Amino acid sequence: MGLQTLSSWTGQIGTVVLGATRSEGGSRSISYSIGGERDLPFLGSPPSGHRPLVAYEICDDLSIWPPVIREFLKDRIREPGAWAREAGDQWKPDLIRLFLTSTRKRDFRDFAAIRRTVEEVLQQSPLPLIIEGSTDQAIDSEVFAACGEAGEGERLLLGTAEAGRYRSIAAAALAYGHAVIAQSPIDINLAKQLNILLRETGVPENRIVIDPYTGALGYGFEYSYSVMERIRTSALKGDADLAMPIISGASDTLTVREVREADPGISQRVAVTWEFYTALSSALAGASIVCVRHPQTIPLLLDAIDALWGGAQELQGVRGSHLPHVRHETCQWQRRRGPLPLSG
């Protein structure tokens, strides 16, 4: 079958390489090349880019982590290093995204601890790493320098640059060879402006990943979806300032009212479902990396993505520029998994 594509797009999304294996000068077990799309997913066939990656989000200070996750993890909570290792072994995410939530404390100055945490996570988990540093301009410079240096050679993805504070993170990325997440508040023009600012600071386009900000499903996700589509179509029409892969975090979903106020008996299932659908929709809108916090969401997402995009064998080694074949049996996932979550 295969739909006729109605567009005459000539642009292509650039690629960004995350993680470095031993042969590439790092210590990761795998590295990914994301981006490369020439269209929107499933507008034509087969999808032209790489299959979306699933990142699992952890942190070094749980006090601001969603209650539903803390409740699920309970005694399994460890130091970030062990947490990353165990989650990687058990739930098989493609990447780890470490939030340095400890830096959000007032008057945080313990930059040596940041360095140790990053080093430990890198030691314990072989997966490519995304690091979310501070959100306070006053300490950005020290925090990102510490992260950047600790992960030198590992081709980390550092977050999050915003229009108001991007210089420190750009400096760390440039100095230590990492990529940068550029986040803007659900607005294509602001996304473009931030990319321009980063590039004018010297960050090359193949080290920028756009985060257009993801609202929770039912709480403005449609704006995020639409902005992702607009960013993608602008890039495909030739706007080089927007031709970067997209990252989307579904964490807002874990604090929506439906999850907070769900019956204790089903709250975990509601959280997983909400996160799953938000993340999967982001992938359909064109996100190259989708991030989740509930471990149980990971296998669901991986299965769904495998079913939609193709075989899991693609996970081995550095991916090629195109998938060899796309399975159109999108219902395969449903056959294997049974009914969609919550509907049973």
Add this chain to the structure above:
Amino acid sequence: MPTVTFLPTFRKVEVNPGATILDAAQKAGINMNVVCGGQGKCGKCIVYVKSGRPLFDRDQFIRFFSPEELDQGACLACQTTIIDNVSVFIPENSLIQEQQILIETVEQESGFFPAVWKYFLELTPPSLDDPSPDLSRLLWGINRQGGPDDRKIYVPLEVIRSIPGVLRESGWKITATVALVPGGYRLIDVERGDTTKALYGVAIDLGTTTIVAYVRSLVDGKVLGIASNYNRQISCGEDILSRVNYARKGGLSRLQELAAESINIAITQAANNAGIDREHIYEVVVAGNTIMTHILMGIDPAYMIEEPYVPVVRRYLTSAAIRAGLVVKENAGLFVFPAVSDFIGGDIVADVLASGMAEHDEVSLLIDIGTNFEVVLGTKEWMFSCAGAAGPALEGGEVLFGMRANPGAIEKVSLDLHTLEPTYQTINRVKPRGICGSGLIDLLADLLQACIIDRTGRINTSIVHPRIRLGPHFPEFVVAWKDETDIGKDIVITENDVKNLIMSKASILGACITLMNQAGISRHDIARVYFAGAFGNYLSKENAIIIGLLPEVPLDRISNIGNGAIMGANIALLNRRKRKVLDEIARTIAYVELNAEPSFMDEYTRACFLPHTDLALFPMVEKLLDECRIRRG
């Protein structure tokens, strides 16, 4: 009653105890600079008390004064209450500074076809052989002098009543005044002897804040006197919306009286400057925004500020001046400019007339900048317009050291792109007191080129330079050190100022681009750009483009028409043929409501970047910025 003596003129005036010095000055016919309308907010009406003890809470307004000014006994005229005799010195800075407009251009372009004529007639007295009535005799005389046919002239009863006496007392040597009125002519006056030289008209710009009056001879078109004063309606609310709300609460007649009073003051002043009697003013032409002209004509503007925002009338209005309360010659005519919509009023129609854009085949872009801005784009065949709020940043408001274009304002700045040292020029070449709009635009352009600010306007605080520092609230750049200034403080521009300026300029550029998209034209199609309003006068065209205040066009296509409203009113006063054109212009201009135009927000966000998110629209600026980046390395 206490007497106030104003120095240096020694003009004396008596006022009631409790009146302010500003009231006294207005009573004495002195036009003080009162931007805020006498609320003690602008600090522009500084006066020095030389003798007497008026009441003034100096501590409350201390921020407006330099130490030297305090030593000399500075007060704010609007906040100083008179209880006993005082003498007060008014420095020149506290008087309204006249704005020059290009009068020669007006005359060259418009032609001279006034709508009022005077005929000196030496009539033959009636006799038994020639028994025709006085009036017929008079009208035939007018016709013989080249005036209109007697059957086309309407004569009001009060004029007829005066005729027999005037004719005989003057020995049948009289001057008759005929005015063009809708549907024909009207004999508006009969005077003894030859008064043909005493034929004057007034052009008025009725602004929300200020009123400008031009007295001109309707014999040869010469400008005889100019005056301006503030709109007394300010006491009923500073901005247009609060005026309408005042009108809604039953205040329409009060607002109407104040509008007429303000115009009368301006006319009296201008007539005094011209040395003429206002009894010889035979026509008044008023251009103003839609709300102002509605109020002047006593038309309720209450429904104009609600959806769907429709004015009561769009066509031009004529009436007897006296019916609007204007004190000029009895029976003198009043002509009020037509409007396009609530937000595009007669002032903008006047801009369009003055610019001449309604006569061109090529596309023109007209931008009138004040606290609100209006944009008109089009040719003689079609025109689009829109209006919006630019915020006060470009006029120096919402900017820490911003000020209006008064003496002491830094009006031009340039930075040495290597040493980052500024050189600046102030109005009247005195020590700087602040920065006005043109200076702010220069600063923005140079800070960008020096890479001190990024394209969102953020100051790069990692640059080590004494002028770049962290202020109490925001990072800032020092334009003038304390010892260079007249205010005893460093004059700085903060990151917040820069952002306010960017938002102001973005709303204007976004509006221009929205109209261009509606018309389906690109910047290459724009043959002319006109700036209207005082703001454009000292603006560096190049810097305005570098910061993206307007679409990039070759610099020689940009010109400034100054106060287009008063210019247009002058044209209509001198050239009756242009009055019909005004109605055509008003009908041609289509109004685009930016709030209802979904693409405007997008264009605004895209324009909230220096000069614009899409540099391809600004090729000249792109080249410049590339050079800057290379220089910086």
